[in-house]
Amino acid sequence: xxxxxxxxxxxxxxxxxxxxxxxxxxxxxxxxxxxxxxxxxxxxxxxxxxxxxxxxxxxxxxxxxxxxxxxxxxxxxxxxxxxxxxxxxxxxxxxxxxxxxxxxxxxxxxxxxxxxxxxxxxxxxxxxxxxxxxxxxxxxxxxxxxxxxxxxxxxxxxxxxxxxx
Amino acid sequence: xxxxxxxxxxxxxxxxxxxxxxxxxxxxxxxxxxxxxxxxxxxxxxxxxxxxxxxxxxxxxxxxxxxxxxxxxxxxxxxxxxxxxxxxxxxxxxxxxxxxxxxxxxxxxxxxxxxxxxxxxxxxxxxxxxxxxxxxxxxxxxxxxxxxxxxxxxxxxxxxxxxxxxxxxxxxxxxxxxxxxxxxxxxxxxxxxxxxxxxxxxxxxxxxxxxxxxxxxxxxxxxxxxxxxxxxxxxxxxxxxxxxxxxxxxxxxxxxxxxxxxxxxxxxxxxxxxxxxxxxxxxxxxxxxxxxxxxxxxxxxxxxxxxxxxxxxxxxxxxxxxxxxxxxxxxxxxxxxxxxxxxxxxxxxxxxxxxxxxxxxxxxxxxxxxxxxxxxxxxxxxxxxxxxxxxxxxxxxxxxxxxxxxxxxxxxxxxxxxxxxxxxxxxxxxxxxxxxxxxxxxxxxxxxxxx
Numbered sequence: 001x002x003x004x005x006x007x008x009x010x011x012x013x014x015x016x017x018x019x020x021x022x023x024x025x026x027x028x029x030x031x032x033x034x035x036x037x038x039x040x041x042x043x044x045x046x047x048x049x050x051x052x053x054x055x056x057x058x059x060x061x062x063x064x065x066x067x068x069x070x071x072x073x074x075x076x077x078x079x080x081x082x083x084x085x086x087x088x089x090x091x092x093x094x095x096x097x098x099x100x101x102x103x104x105x106x107x108x109x110x111x112x113x114x115x116x117x118x119x120x121x122x123x124x125x126x127x128x129x130x131x132x133x134x135x136x137x138x139x140x141x142x143x144x145x146x147x148x149x150x151x152x153x154x155x156x157x158x159x160x161x162x163x164x165x
Numbered sequence: 166x167x168x169x170x171x172x173x174x175x176x177x178x179x180x181x182x183x184x185x186x187x188x189x190x191x192x193x194x195x196x197x198x199x200x201x202x203x204x205x206x207x208x209x210x211x212x213x214x215x216x217x218x219x220x221x222x223x224x225x226x227x228x229x230x231x232x233x234x235x236x237x238x239x240x241x242x243x244x245x246x247x248x249x250x251x252x253x254x255x256x257x258x259x260x261x262x263x264x265x266x267x268x269x270x271x272x273x274x275x276x277x278x279x280x281x282x283x284x285x286x287x288x289x290x291x292x293x294x295x296x297x298x299x300x301x302x303x304x305x306x307x308x309x310x311x312x313x314x315x316x317x318x319x320x321x322x323x324x325x326x327x328x329x330x331x332x333x334x335x336x337x338x339x340x341x342x343x344x345x346x347x348x349x350x351x352x353x354x355x356x357x358x359x360x361x362x363x364x365x366x367x368x369x370x371x372x373x374x375x376x377x378x379x380x381x382x383x384x385x386x387x388x389x390x391x392x393x394x395x396x397x398x399x400x401x402x403x404x405x406x407x408x409x410x411x412x413x414x415x416x417x418x419x420x421x422x423x424x425x426x427x428x429x430x431x432x433x434x435x436x437x438x439x440x441x442x443x444x445x446x447x448x449x450x451x452x453x454x455x456x457x458x459x460x461x462x463x464x465x466x467x468x469x470x471x472x473x474x475x476x477x478x479x480x481x482x483x484x485x486x487x488x489x490x491x492x493x494x495x496x497x498x499x500x501x502x503x504x505x506x507x508x509x510x511x512x513x514x515x516x517x518x519x520x521x522x523x524x525x526x527x528x529x530x531x532x533x534x535x536x537x538x539x540x541x542x543x544x545x546x547x548x549x550x551x552x553x554x555x556x557x558x559x560x561x562x563x564x565x566x567x568x569x570x571x572x573x574x575x576x577x578x579x580x581x582x583x584x585x586x587x588x589x590x591x592x593x594x595x596x597x598x599x600x601x602x603x604x605x606x607x608x609x610x611x612x613x614x615x616x
Contacts, residue, residue: 130416
C-alpha cells in the first residue's frame with residue numbers, strides 16, 4: 001500500500017499542524033488514512049509504511065495501532081456493524097439487535113460473512129445514548145434501530161456493494 | 166421556558182453555518198474579549214464560578230490561573246471532545262449543531278491563555294463531526310477570526326481538529342495529551358500537571374467542549390451576571406444528556422435550580438417514564454457516578470427535595486448521594502435489572518482500562534467475570550463480598566481516575582441493591598426468566614394509574 005500524490009499532500013498538511021519535529025503527533029490521523037486505503041484494516045506493511053513516512057520506528061506504530069479499538073488488525077468486511085451494547089443502549093434493546101444481526105447474517109460477534117461484506121463488531125459506548133439502540137457504520141451513526149431498520153441497512157449495503165463492483 | 170445560554174439558537178435554521186450564527190450575535194464575545202487583557206478575561210471566568218463540565222467540576226478560572234508562563238515557551242489550549250462516558254452525548258450535540266459556539270469560545274480562551282496553536286481532540290467515532298468543525302474553522306478563518314494578526318490585535322491563532330481512534334481513557338487529560346503526541350493513551354503520573362508540563366512538555370490547559378462554549382456567554386454578560394444564575398457553587402447552566410427509559414431522550418440545557426423530579430417527569434424535559442412503568446433507579450451524572458434508587462433520587466436521605474446541581478446531587482456523599490459528573494442522566498424503569506446493568510458497565514471499564522496499573526487492569530476484569538457469573542445464575546453469596554472487596558482495592562490505587570470510575574458503579578449497586586444480587590444467587594433459575602422488579606426502592610410518589 002502506498003498513498004497517492006493527493007494523499008501525500010494531505011499527509012504534509014497534517015504534519016504542518018504540529019510544531020517542527022513533533023510529526024509523531026500525525027501518527028493517529030495517518031493510521032486512519034492507511035486503514036481506509038488498505039481495505040479497512042492495518043497489516044504490517046501498511047504500518048511500516050506509516051512509520052517510514054513519519055520517520056518513526058515500526059514498534060512506535062505497532063504499539064499505537066494495537067492500543068486503539070478503531071484500528072482493525074485483521075481483515076474485515078466491507079461494512080462493519082459496530083453495535084453499541086453499553087448500559088443506556090442495553091436498556092433500550094441492543095442485545096436483541098445484536099442477536100438479530102447474528103441470526104440474519106449467520107455470523108458470531110467479531111466474524112465476517114463469507115461474501116466478505118459484513119463484520120459484526122460489538123462496541124462500547126459511542127455517545128449516542130439518547131438515540132439508542134444504535135450502530136456505527138463507516139463514518140456515520142445509525143440510530144433508533146429496529147429489526148426493520150437493520151433489514152433496510154443490510155439491503156442498502158448490498159445494493160451499494162453491487163453498484164460499486 | 167428555561168433560560169438558555171448555550172442552546173438559545175440551536176433550532177435556528179442554518180445556525181451550523183457562519184452567516185446565521187453571526188446574525189444571531191455570534192462572535193460578539195471575541196470582539197469584546199479583544200478589548201480586554203488576557204488576565205481580565207481569566208478574572209471574568211473566575212468570577213463566573215464556572216466549573217469544568219467534563220465531569221470533575223473543577224473551577225475553570227482557577228485551572229486557567231495555574232497555567233505556567235515561562236518566557237519564550239509556547240503554551241497550548243486543548244479542547245477535550247473525547248466524550249465517551251456512557252450516558253453522555255451533550256458535547257456531540259453542541260459540536261454537531263452549533264459548532265461556531267465552540268470555535269468562538271476557543272478563540273476567546275486561546276487569547277486569554279496565549280495559545281497560538283489550539284487543538285480539538287475529538288473521539289474517533291465522531292468522524293462526521295470532524296468535517297462539521299473543520300468547515301466552521303474554515304468559515305471563521307475566512308471571516309478574519311482566525312489566522313495571523315486577528316482583527317489587527319497582533320494575536321495569531323490556529324485551531325486544528327485531531328481525531329482519536331477509540332479509547333475512553335483519552336478523555337483523561339494526560340492520556341489525551343499522550344494520544345495527541347501520537348502515543349498510546351496511558352495517563353501520566355502527576356505532578357507535573359499539564360499546566361506546567363503538558364502537550365510536548367509545554368504549559369497546557371485541557372478543557373471540556375461545554376466548558377469552553379460557556380466562556381462565550383460569560384464574556385458577553387460578564388462573570389458576575391453569569392454567577393447569579395443557578396445556586397451556590399453551581400453557577401450558570403448545564404447541559405444534560407438524558408437517556409434510558411424516558412419519553413423524551415435528548416440534550417437539555419438546565420439552570421441548576423430545578424428539582425430532579427421536575428427534570429424526570431415534566432414534559433419540558435424527560436417527560437416521564439414510557440408505557441406507564443415506574444421509576445426504579447437513576448445514574449444522574451454518567452456511568453461512573455453512583456446509581457441511586459428512586460427513593461434516594463427524588464429526595465435526599467434527610468427527606469429534602471433533591472435538585473439538579475453539583476451540591477444537591479452529591480448530598481449524603483456516596484452513602485446516600487451521587488454526583489453531577491458529566492451530566493449523563495440515565496433513567497432505569499421497573500423492568501431493568503441492576504445486576505445486568507452493572508455487568509454491562511463493568512465490561513465497559515474492563516474494555517477501556519489502559520492496562521498501566523494492575524489494580525485497574527486486573528480488577529476490572531475480575532469484577533466483570535464475577536458479575537457475569539451472578540447475572541447468569543452461577544454466582545455464590547461470597548461473590549458479593551468479593552466484588553465489594555475488589556472495588557475497594559481499586560479505588561484510589563491507580564494513576565488516573567478510571568480505577569475510581571470502574572469501582573464506584575459496582576460499589577453503589579451493591580450498597581443500594583444488595584437484595585437484588587442476593588436474589589440472583591439464591592434463585593439461579595428464576596433469575597434467568599424474570600427480573601427482580603422494584604422491591605422497596607420504588608419511587609413512592611409517581612405511581613401510574615392501574616399499577
